[in-house]
Amino acid sequence: MSTFDLAVPRRVLFGPGRADELAGLLPALGRRVVLCTGRDPSRHRSLLGGVDPVAVVAVAHEPTVDEVRAATDTARAAGADVVVAIGGGSVLDLGKAVAVLLGNGTDPLDHLEVVGRGVPVERPAVPCVAVPTTAGTGAEATANAVLGSPEHGIKASIRSPHLLAAVALVDPLLTLTCPPAVTASSGLDALTQCLEPYVSPRANPATDAVAAEGLRRGARALRPAYEHGDDRVAREEMALCSLFGGIALANAKLGAVHGVAGVVGGMVDAPHGAVCAALLAPVVEANLRALREREPASPGLRRYADVARLLTGREDATVEDAPVWLRETVAALDVPSLAAVGLQPAQYAEVAGKAARSSSMQGNPVRLTEEELVAVLHAAS
Incomplete structure (x- = not known):
């Protein structure tokens, strides 16, 4: 029980x-x-x-x-x-x-x-x-x-x-009056805050329910809200995605995306949601590699397969489809890279060291090394 x-x-x-x-x-x-x-x-x-x-x-x-x-x-x-x-x-x-x-x-x-x-x-x-x-x-x-x-x-x-x-x-x-750039960065933050609690080892049946529903609604509504700001149905779906993400993270914690984003946000002046968006696919790819290499029996792999189905809306989606969908969506919403918001390669080691000690890492499905976090930063730049 x-x-x-x-x-x-x-x-x-x-x-x-x-x-x-x-x-x-x-x-x-x-x-x-x-x-x-x-x-x-x-x-x-x-x-x-x-x-x-x-x-x-x-x-x-x-x-x-x-x-x-x-x-x-x-x-x-x-x-x-x-x-x-x-x-x-x-x-x-x-x-x-x-x-x-x-x-x-x-x-x-x-x-x-x-x-x-x-x-x-x-x-x-x-x-x-x-x-x-x-x-x-x-x-x-x-x-x-x-x-x-x-x-x-x-x-x-x-x-x-x-x-x-x-x-x-x-x-x-x-x-309704949010400009496209704010809609994109905030919407991707909402999506992240449903995804990370869903794959968190601290997830529970209640957070699973709201996180999964938030992922489903956010995935189908984000682009319409970005492309047509007056789309009331899309705006309602995204508001639910955000609310459900808040409930999920408050009870199941976040992961490496927010662990790194919190440090980056303290070093460069960039919208939090945009930083999360740039990191999202690279972190998912790093987590998948680490899980397969070090914890192949982890339930995190099954949960990422669920995420792929929720994001794509396809029952035949595989784990690999999750980062692909995320990269395509980030590109479609014209979200800047970490390099574009001012983070320099010389700062990566400092970011990785601080992020590895962040409380947001408590919800990551696998422990990422500082070297792996540096690689995430390169991939997000």
């Missing part, structure tokens, strides 16, 4: 038009709202209806430790007791981190992995409503917040069940 825990947001609201319900949710959660947004705070402020936030904080990129600290100080000084985060994954991570820090009276470095003290979060966060405007990170459903630490050249996470949003409000219509 399988035994597992399943951590999910307290409430998930999904569907076209459901963002209109946001203002009505807030009175039961708190009276003093801090709004976390992207670079244009006015863009989605109308979703709050007549609610006037006591503070507004914005982030135009993946939030740094200093930005989270400053946002928390602003929210605390305003007496905020509920956080509303409307935006992409970076905004949602900012909102979740602020909510936890408000609830605990602590500093980001108290809880941050690797570069901080890594102290467990002890008390609940103030309520956080996560409203994604991209279909990618699944941050509305994850129990972590990724923060940048420029002085250390790395991104690290605060992790705790207390980081789960009180409400994940997912309205696919909010993604």
